[in-house]
Amino acid sequence: MRKIKKHRFITMGxxxxxxxxPDYEExxxxxxxxxxxxxxxxxxxxxxxxxxxxxxxxxxxxDNSLGKSAIQMLxxxxxxxxxxxxxxxxxxxxxxxxxxxxxxxxxxxxSKVIYDRKNSAITEYDFGKIDxxxxxxGYTWLHLSGITPALGEKCQGIILKCMEIAKEKDMVVSxxxxxxxxxxxxEEARAFCTxxxxxxxxxxxxxxxxxxxxxxxxxxxxxxxxxxxxxNLEEQDxxxxxxxxxxxxxxxxxxxxxxxxxxxxxxxxxxxxLDGKTYESNQLRFQILDRVxxxxxxxxxxxxxxxNGYSPEDTANFGVAASAIKHTIHGDGNTTDDVSLIKHxxxxxxxxxx
Numbered sequence: 193m194r195k196i197k198k199h200r201f202i203t204m205g206x207x208x209x210x211x212x213x214p215d216y217e218e219x220x221x222x223x224x225x226x227x228x229x230x231x232x233x234x235x236x237x238x239x240x241x242x243x244x245x246x247x248x249x250x251x252x253x254x255d256n257s258l259g260k261s262a263i264q265m266l267x268x269x270x271x272x273x274x275x276x277x278x279x280x281x282x283x284x285x286x287x288x289x290x291x292x293x294x295x296x297x298x299x300x301x302x303s304k305v306i307y308d309r310k311n312s313a314i315t316e317y318d319f320g321k322i323d324x325x326x327x328x329x330g331y332t333w334l335h336l337s338g339i340t341p342a343l344g345e346k347c348q349g350i351i352l353k354c355m356e357i358a359k360e361k362d363m364v365v366s367x368x369x370x371x372x373x374x375x376x377x378x379e380e381a382r383a384f385c386t387x388x389x390x391x392x393x394x395x396x397x398x399x400x401x402x403x404x405x406x407x408x409x410x411x412x413x414x415x416x417x418x419x420x421x422x423x424n425l426e427e428q429d430x431x432x433x434x435x436x437x438x439x440x441x442x443x444x445x446x447x448x449x450x451x452x453x454x455x456x457x458x459x460x461x462x463x464x465x466l467d468g469k470t471y472e473s474n475q476l477r478f479q480i481l482d483r484v485x486x487x488x489x490x491x492x493x494x495x496x497x498x499x500n501g502y503s504p505e506d507t508a509n510f511g512v513a514a515s516a517i518k519h520t521i522h523g524d525g526n527t528t529d530d531v532s533l534i535k536h537x538x539x540x541x542x543x544x545x546x
Contacts, residue, residue, distance in 0.1 A: 199364070199499045201240055202275075202328065203335040204250040204354070205233030206314045206343065207262045209291045210484075210524060216298040219306070225293075229262040230524020232337045232370055234271075235485045238525035239492035239514070241270040245499065248272035250327065252279050252314040258289040259313070269527065275327055279313045286311035294484060297455035303483060307374055315343050319350050324357055334358040335495065337368040338385050338400065342375035348384055355391035366394035368491050369401065394444045394498065395435070396491050403434060422449050428463040429470035436465070446494045446508070448487070448515060456480050460515055462490070464508040473508035474540060476516045482523065489518035489526040493534065506538070513538035 208231045213222035233249065240247040249271050253259030255278035263273050281287045290309030297303035328334065334354060341348040358365050367388055371381050381400040389401060398416060405412040415434045419427060428447075436442050444466050451459040461475040493514025497507035513534045518526040528534060 197332070197499070198246075199332045200246045200248070200330060201237070201333040201335065201495070201499075202248040202250065202331045203233040203237050204350075205231055205337060205340045206290055206309070206312060207231040207234045207249075207251050207253065207266070208309060209258060209262065209289050210294055211291065212294045212296060216296050219293055219295045219304075226522075228523045229265045230485060232339050232368065232488050233335065234266060235488035235525045236335055236492045236495070237271045238266060238269045238527070239489055239518075240496055241272075242525075242527055242529040243492070243496050243531055244529075245496060246272070248275065248331070250275045252277045252284070252317045254279055254284060254287045254289055254313045256287065256289075262289060269525065277317070277322075279317055283318065284313040284316040286313075286316060288312055290314070296482065299454055299456050302455050305374075305484075309343075312343075314340075315347065319346060324350070324354055328354065328357055328361060328363070331361075331363060333364045333366070333495070333499070335366045335368075335491075336388075337370040338381060339370045339372055339375070341384050342372055342381065352387065355388060359391055364393050365391050366396065366491075366495060367392045368396035368487070369399055370397070370487070371400045389439045390441060392439070392442060394446070394495070395442055396445075396494070397447050398431060398435070398445075403431075403438065407438065422451065423463075425463070425470060425472045428472075429465070432463070432465035432470050444494075444498065446490075446511060448490045448512060451475075453477075458483075458519070460486075460490075460512050462494075462508045462512045464494070464504055464511075466504045466507070469504070471504045471508050473505075473512045474538070476512055476537070476540070478516045478519055480519045482521060483519055485524040485526065486515045486518050488524070490515035492526065509538040510534060 210228045211225040237247045237249040290312035293306040295304040341351045386402045403415045405415050432445050446464045448462045459477040462473040464471045490511045493511035497510040
């Protein structure tokens with residue numbers, strides 16, 4: 193068991209209104225929608241808060257019923273939202289909360305997402321009015337993702353600024369690349385996320401980043417070129433080692449690997465690099481009720497395990513189990529508040545809990 197440090201966690205990003213047709217209907221069939229709220233960074237804060245961590249979330253929402261409802265949902269899940277800004281019409285003229293429509297897949301039909309988030313409050317707000325030094329004061333862990341910088345240049349600026357401040361304050365910085373092709377191009381994402389690598393302590397996923405075979409000759413290509421989408425332990429370890437050779441600031445790298453048997457049944461396992469060694473988790477197979485947020489649940493599971501001094505093997509397995517459980521819960525966030533339940537699943541114990 194590792195030495196446990198009491199952490200205060202903060203993350204920042206956009207929270208969205210999510211509209212989903214009921215009963216796996218297609219959007220064009222729908223006459224009603226299920227209303228929920230979510231967003232990658234908000235999902236991580238919610239999941240950690242439900243597990244008992246001190247988790248805070250920063251965002252900009254319009255000062256109207258939708259913005260207030262989104263934040264109320266986080267508060268109901270024990271997320272600290274004291275730093276949230278409720279913007280006025282003068283500050284964010286379009287005055288809207290970003291929205292996305294989720295068409296849940298079933299069997300051989302995949303899920304589909306349609307974004308409607310242009311000119312949302314977080315993209316229109318003047319971040320120059322915020323004292324980020326003060327905002328991050330007292331926190332020990334900052335988590336960011338590649339979704340927020342994809343929203344525009346202003347958001348890219350605050351991500352890099354907050355990383356710089358976090359390192360000055362000796363905070364742990366974690367980052368999930370989380371590429372979204374509807375928000376920016378692959379090359380745009382790789383160019384920006386690579387700039388983030390020198391600030392990161394805990395890295396989630398291996399894309400979208402440039403990891404050159406030769407930093408002095410980019411024509412030789414990327415070290416990830418040709419890597420299988422489902423690598424074995426030896427292949428994954430070799431790649432993790434290359435990341436750490438180029439970026440010695442990295443203390444931990446975690447990624448999950450998905451095996452899609454159908455749109456309704458998947459398997460997951462994880463690879464975790466920690467203290468110079470790569471570990472492989474058990475592989476869990478499960479039925480899917482709601483896939484959205486599964487990656488965020490994995491991230492929160494790994495962070496929770498690292499915060500609580502779990503062994504590397506248990507950390508990898510806890511992250512996979514947290515993600516698998518999320519797939520059985522409606523909504524974006526893993527509302528599981530029972531750590532023992534995740535431990536039961538990570539030990540592949542599926543008997544009834546009495």
